[in-house]
Amino acid sequence: MIDTLIGRLPAGRVITDPDVLDSYARDRTFLEPGKPLGAVLATSREDVVTTLKWATENRVPVVPRGGGTGLAGAATAMDGSIVLSLAKMTAIRELSPADEIAVVEPGVITADLDKAARRHGLMYAPDPSSYEISTIGGNLATNAGGLRCVKYGVTRDSALGLEVVLADGRVLNTGRRTMKGVTGYDLTGLFVGSEGTLGVITAATVRLRQAPKAPPATFAAEFGSLRDAGAAVSAIMAAGCQPSLMELLDRATLQAIDAMRNIGLEDATMAMLIGQSDASDSAAVVARMQELCEENGAAFVAVSSSPAETEELIGVRRMAYQAKERLGACLVEDVCVPRSLLPDMIEAIERAAAKHGVKICTVAHAGDGNLHPVFVFDHGIPEPPPEIWAAADEVFTQALALGGTLTGEHGVGLLKKRWLGLETGELGTEIHHGIKAVFDPLGILNPGKAI
Amino acid sequence: MIDTLIGRLPAGRVITDPDVLDSYARDRTFLEPGKPLGAVLATSREDVVTTLKWATENRVPVVPRGGGTGLAGAATAMDGSIVLSLAKMTAIRELSPADEIAVVEPGVITADLDKAARRHGLMYAPDPSSYEISTIGGNLATNAGGLRCVKYGVTRDSALGLEVVLADGRVLNTGRRTMKGVTGYDLTGLFVGSEGTLGVITAATVRLRQAPKAPPATFAAEFGSLRDAGAAVSAIMAAGCQPSLMELLDRATLQAIDAMRNIGLEDATMAMLIGQSDASDSAAVVARMQELCEENGAAFVAVSSSPAETEELIGVRRMAYQAKERLGACLVEDVCVPRSLLPDMIEAIERAAAKHGVKICTVAHAGDGNLHPVFVFDHGIPEPPPEIWAAADEVFTQALALGGTLTGEHGVGLLKKRWLGLETGELGTEIHHGIKAVFDPLGILNPGKAI
Numbered sequence: 001m002i003d004t005l006i007g008r009l010p011a012g013r014v015i016t017d018p019d020v021l022d023s024y025a026r027d028r029t030f031l032e033p034g035k036p037l038g039a040v041l042a043t044s045r046e047d048v049v050t051t052l053k054w055a056t057e058n059r060v061p062v063v064p065r066g067g068g069t070g071l072a073g074a075a076t077a078m079d080g081s082i083v084l085s086l087a088k089m090t091a092i093r094e095l096s097p098a099d100e101i102a103v104v105e106p107g108v109i110t111a112d113l114d115k116a117a118r119r120h121g122l123m124y125a126p127d128p129s130s131y132e133i134s135t136i137g138g139n140l141a142t143n144a145g146g147l148r149c150v151k152y153g154v155t156r157d158s159a160l161g162l163e164v165v166l167a168d169g170r171v172l173n174t175g176r177r178t179m180k181g182v183t184g185y186d187l188t189g190l191f192v193g194s195e196g197t198l199g200v201i202t203a204a205t206v207r208l209r210q211a212p213k214a215p216p217a218t219f220a221a222e223f224g225s226l227r228d229a230g231a232a233v234s235a236i237m238a239a240g241c242q243p244s245l246m247e248l249l250d251r252a253t254l255q256a257i258d259a260m261r262n263i264g265l266e267d268a269t270m271a272m273l274i275g276q277s278d279a280s281d282s283a284a285v286v287a288r289m290q291e292l293c294e295e296n297g298a299a300f301v302a303v304s305s306s307p308a309e310t311e312e313l314i315g316v317r318r319m320a321y322q323a324k325e326r327l328g329a330c331l332v333e334d335v336c337v338p339r340s341l342l343p344d345m346i347e348a349i350e351r352a353a354a355k356h357g358v359k360i361c362t363v364a365h366a367g368d369g370n371l372h373p374v375f376v377f378d379h380g381i382p383e384p385p386p387e388i389w390a391a392a393d394e395v396f397t398q399a400l401a402l403g404g405t406l407t408g409e410h411g412v413g414l415l416k417k418r419w420l421g422l423e424t425g426e427l428g429t430e431i432h433h434g435i436k437a438v439f440d441p442l443g444i445l446n447p448g449k450a451i
Numbered sequence: 452m453i454d455t456l457i458g459r460l461p462a463g464r465v466i467t468d469p470d471v472l473d474s475y476a477r478d479r480t481f482l483e484p485g486k487p488l489g490a491v492l493a494t495s496r497e498d499v500v501t502t503l504k505w506a507t508e509n510r511v512p513v514v515p516r517g518g519g520t521g522l523a524g525a526a527t528a529m530d531g532s533i534v535l536s537l538a539k540m541t542a543i544r545e546l547s548p549a550d551e552i553a554v555v556e557p558g559v560i561t562a563d564l565d566k567a568a569r570r571h572g573l574m575y576a577p578d579p580s581s582y583e584i585s586t587i588g589g590n591l592a593t594n595a596g597g598l599r600c601v602k603y604g605v606t607r608d609s610a611l612g613l614e615v616v617l618a619d620g621r622v623l624n625t626g627r628r629t630m631k632g633v634t635g636y637d638l639t640g641l642f643v644g645s646e647g648t649l650g651v652i653t654a655a656t657v658r659l660r661q662a663p664k665a666p667p668a669t670f671a672a673e674f675g676s677l678r679d680a681g682a683a684v685s686a687i688m689a690a691g692c693q694p695s696l697m698e699l700l701d702r703a704t705l706q707a708i709d710a711m712r713n714i715g716l717e718d719a720t721m722a723m724l725i726g727q728s729d730a731s732d733s734a735a736v737v738a739r740m741q742e743l744c745e746e747n748g749a750a751f752v753a754v755s756s757s758p759a760e761t762e763e764l765i766g767v768r769r770m771a772y773q774a775k776e777r778l779g780a781c782l783v784e785d786v787c788v789p790r791s792l793l794p795d796m797i798e799a800i801e802r803a804a805a806k807h808g809v810k811i812c813t814v815a816h817a818g819d820g821n822l823h824p825v826f827v828f829d830h831g832i833p834e835p836p837p838e839i840w841a842a843a844d845e846v847f848t849q850a851l852a853l854g855g856t857l858t859g860e861h862g863v864g865l866l867k868k869r870w871l872g873l874e875t876g877e878l879g880t881e882i883h884h885g886i887k888a889v890f891d892p893l894g895i896l897n898p899g900k901a902i
C-alpha cells in the first residue's frame with residue numbers, strides 16, 4: 001500500500017527499512033512501538049499535504065514527529081501507521097527584530113531559534129531542558145515548558161499564529177502576527193498542546209523577547225528540610241524577585257548526582273534550591289534571594305555573578321537526568337500543584353516511595369509548582385514493574401487531591417491516559433472527542449494519544 | 452412562555468418590564484436591540500443551569516451579559532431571546548496570596564478584584580479602561596486588553612480555569628489552579644474571547660501578580676510627526692524598557708481633549724506619547740524613555756515620579772473617550788498591526804478620513820500595535836452613515852493588508868461580522884462553526900455573534 005504514497009512524493013522522502021524505521025517509531029520513554037508502514041521525511045508543506053491526503057484516502061493513522069524527545073509516548077508509532085517527520089523542515093523564514101517575531105518551520109531546533117534571535121539582541125524564551133534536540137513543532141504540540149518559564153511563560157505564551165495541515169490535507173491558518181488579537185476562537189491555543197491529534201503544524205509565528213542585557217546572577221542554597229526550601233520559594237516569589245529560574249532538587253537526586261560527580265553533598269542536606277535572576281540589577285536581586293533563603297533556614301548559600309561559576313551552579317541541575325539514568329531505567333513524571341503545596345507534594349512522593357519500596361528522585365520547577373518525580377527501575381526489564389505503577393498511581397491521585405494536574409509540561413501521550421479521566425471528567429472527555437472530530441472526523445491523526 | 456421559566460426560578464429573578472428590559476438589551480454601541488422575552492438576573496450557578504435547561508427545552512436564544520460595556524454589540528439582545536445577566540454573581544470566593552490566584556464569580560467588577568488583591572500586595576493585571584464598570588465574566592468572554600497589557604498580557608494570560616454552564620445546562624470545569632498544566636486541549640483558552648457563544652462562565656480561577664512595590668514614573672512626549680512617535684515606540688521597546696503603559700494619541704484626539712479642557716496644545720504637535728514604568732527603578736527607566744523620545748525627535752517631554760503629576764499625565768489619556776463623545780456619536784474601532792507598522796496604519800486611517808470626508812480620532816495602545824480609530828458622526832442619526840462605513844471598510848482592509856487583525860481586544864460581536872470572513876477564511880469559518888456545534892448543538896447561545 002505504501003508504494004502509492006512513495007509514488008506521489010518526490011524521491012527519497014519515505015523510509016521503509018525496518019531498522020531505521022524503528023528509530024523513528026519511538027520517543028524517549030520505555031514504550032515499545034508497533035511496526036509502522038514507513039516514515040515520511042517531509043521537506044515542505046506540500047509533502048505534508050500529499051501524505052495526509054493519501055492517509056485520508058486509505059484510512060491510515062499518521063503519527064507526526066519532531067525531535068522524538070517526548071517523555072509521554074505521544075510520538076510512539078503504532079502498527080500500520082505512517083510516521084510523518086517534520087524534522088527536515090528547518091527554515092527560519094523570517095525574523096523581525098522590529099516586531100519581535102519569527103516565522104519558522106516546525107523542524108527548527110529550539111536552541112537554533114534562540115541563537116538566531118540572540119544575534120539581534122532578542123531571545124526565544126521557552127527552553128525545555130531538551131532544547132538542543134527538541135523542535136519548535138514538538139514544543140508547540142506539547143506546550144513545552146522549561147527552566148525560564150517561571151518568568152517568561154510556556155510555549156503557548158510565545159505562540160502567535162500557526163499554519164496547520166488538517167487530516168484531509170486542507171491548510172488552516174490560525175492566529176496572527178500581532179501581539180494582540182481576538183478575532184474568532186483561539187484556535188492557536190487549541191493546537192498548542194494537542195499532541196498532533198488535531199493537525200500537523202507546518203509553520204509557526206512566534207513571539208521573541210528582548211534578551212537580558214546584563215549577565216545573570218545565580219545562587220544555590222542547601223536546606224536541611226524540604227519544608228524550609230518550599231518556604232524559601234514562597235518568600236522569594238512573594239517578594240517580587242521574579243527569578244528567571246528556580247529549581248528544587250531533593251536528596252535522592254542530589255545523591256545520584258554526587259555519585260556521578262562528587263559535589264561534596266553534606267549528610268544534613270535534604271534539598272537544594274538553585275535560582276537565577278536576569279534583571280538589570282541581577283546581583284542585588286540574587287543577594288535578596290540569598291537573604292530570603294537564609295531567613296528560611298538555608299544552611300549554606302553559594303552566590304555568583306560570573307558566567308563560569310553560574311554555569312557550574314546550574315550544571316548541577318543539568319546533570320540530574322543523566323545521573324538518574326545511571327541508577328536504572330526511568331519513568332519520568334510531571335505533576336504540577338499550586339506552588340504553596342510543593343512541600344506537601346514532595347512528602348506525598350516520599351510516602352509513596354517508602355510504601356511501595358521504589359526509588360523516586362524528584363526535581364521541580366519550583367517557582368511553578370511543577371515536579372518531576374523520576375521512578376527508577378531495573379535497566380533489564382522492558383517496562384516499569386507493578387510496584388512502580390502503584391506508587392505512580394498514588395502520586396497522581398495525590399496531585400489531583402491537592403488541586404494539581406497530572407502533567408505540567410510533558411503531556412498525556414500514552415503514558416498518562418489511564419488517569420486522564422480523573423482530571424477531565426466525563427463531560428470533559430466527551431467535549432474533547434467532539435472537538436477532535438471537528439478537525440479529524442476519520443480519527444487518523446495520532447489516534448489513541450492525548451485525549 | 453416565559454412564565455414557565457419564572458416558575459422554575461426563585462422569586463424576583465426575572466425582569467419583564469419593557470423599559471427596564473431595554474437597558475439590559477444593549478451594550479455601549481449605537482446598535483438598536485430587539486425585544487427580548489425577559490432578563491434573568493442570576494445569583495447562583497443553579498439559576499444559570501435552570502435558565503439554560505429551560506432555554507434548551509424551548510429553543511430560546513440566550514444572551515449572556517456582564518456589565519454591558521461592550522463595544523462590539525456582542526451583548527445586544529435579539530427579538531424573543533432571554534438576557535442572562537451574571538452581574539449579581541459578585542463573590543470573590545477565594546483569594547490565595549500564597550498561590551497568587553483568586554477564584555471569582557463572573558459578576559465581580561474588574562476594579563474590585565484588583566482592589567481586593569492589592570490588600571495582599573498583589574494585583575489583577577488586566578485593566579480595560581472600563582475596569583470600574585466591566586465584569587470579570589465579560590472580560591473573559593471578550594479577552595479584554597487594557598493599558599497594562601503591554602507589560603502583563605491580556606485577560607487570557609491571567610485565566611487559569613473556568614466553570615462553564617453549557618447550553619444544555621451541564622457544568623464543565625476547564626483548566627486548573629496551577630501555574631502550568633497541559634492535560635487535554637486548552638478549553639479555558641477556547642472559552643476566553645468566545646463572546647458567550649460556547650457557554651456561560653459561572654466561576655473563574657485567575658492569576659494574580661505581585662503589585663509593583665514602588666510608585667510608577669511617567670512621561671508624556673509631544674511629537675511633530677506620527678512617524679517620529681512611532682520610531683520612539685520602537686526604540687523604547689527595543690531598548691528593553693518594558694513600559695507598563697505606552698499610549699499614543701493623534702492630533703484629532705488631542706484637539707478634542709484640548710476643546711474639552713485646555714491642555715495647551717501646540718500647533719506643531721501631531722502626536723503625544725504617554726508612557727509609564729512600574730519597575731523598582733522606574734525613574735531611571737523613564738529617564739531612559741525620555742532620552743529615546745528626544746533622540747527620535749520629540750519637541751517636549753514632561754516627566755514625573757509623583758503620584759499626583761502622574762495622574763495628571765495619564766488623565767489626558769483617560770479623557771480621550773469622553774472628549775470624543777462630545778464631538779458626536781462614536782463608532783469605536785480596534786484594529787491591531789505589527790508594532791513597527793503603527794505609523795503606516797495611522798497614515799492609512801488619515802487617508803481614509805480625508806478620502807471619505809469623515810472625522811476619525813485615533814488613540815493606540817502603541818506598545819502592542821493596537822489602534823482605536825474612533826469614527827465620529829452626528830448625534831442625531833441612529834447609526835453611522837454610508838461614508839463612515841466606507842472609511843471603516845478601508846481601515847479594516849488596510850489593517851489586514853499590513854498583516855494585522857480586525858480586532859485587538861473589543862471582539863467581533865455584531866459590528867465586525869461583515870468583515871470576519873476576510874480574516875478567518877472559508878476553512879476557518881467552517882471550523883469555527885464545527886466547534887460551536889460541539890458545545891451548543893441547537894445554536895441557542897448568543898446566536899449570530901462573534902463567528
Ligand SMILES: Cc1cc2nc3c(=O)[nH]c(=O)nc-3n(C[C@H](O)[C@H](O)[C@H](O)COP(=O)(O)OP(=O)(O)OC[C@H]3O[C@@H](n4cnc5c(N)ncnc54)[C@H](O)[C@@H]3O)c2cc1C
Binds near residue numbers: 129141146
Ligand atoms: C533530557 C530531556 C529533557 C526534557 N526537558 C523538558 C522540559 O524541561 N520541559 C518540557 O516541557 N519537556 C521536556 N522534555 C520533553 C520533550 O523534549 C518535549 O516534550 C518537547 O517539546 C518534544 O519536542 P520534540 O520535537 O522532540 O517532539 P516529539 O517527541 O517528536 O513529539 C512530541 C509530540 O508532538 C507531536 N508533534 C511533533 N511535531 C509536530 C508537528 N509539527 N505538528 C503536530 N504535532 C507534532 C508528536 O506527534 C507528539 O505528539 C525533555 C525531554 C528530554 C529527553
Ligand SMILES: Cc1cc2nc3c(=O)[nH]c(=O)nc-3n(C[C@H](O)[C@H](O)[C@H](O)COP(=O)(O)OP(=O)(O)OC[C@H]3O[C@@H](n4cnc5c(N)ncnc54)[C@H](O)[C@@H]3O)c2cc1C
Binds near residue numbers: 478520587652
Ligand atoms: C469607556 C470604555 C472603555 C473601554 N476600554 C476597553 C479597553 O481598554 N480594553 C478592552 O478590551 N475593552 C474595553 N472596553 C470594552 C468593554 O468594556 C470590554 O469588552 C469588557 O470586557 C466587557 O465586559 P462586560 O462585563 O461589560 O461585558 P458585556 O458587555 O456585558 O458582554 C460582552 C460579551 O461577553 C459575554 N459575556 C459577559 N459575561 C459572560 C459570562 N459570564 N459568560 C459568558 N459570556 C459572557 C456577552 O455575551 C458578550 O458577548 C471599553 C468600553 C468602554 C465603554
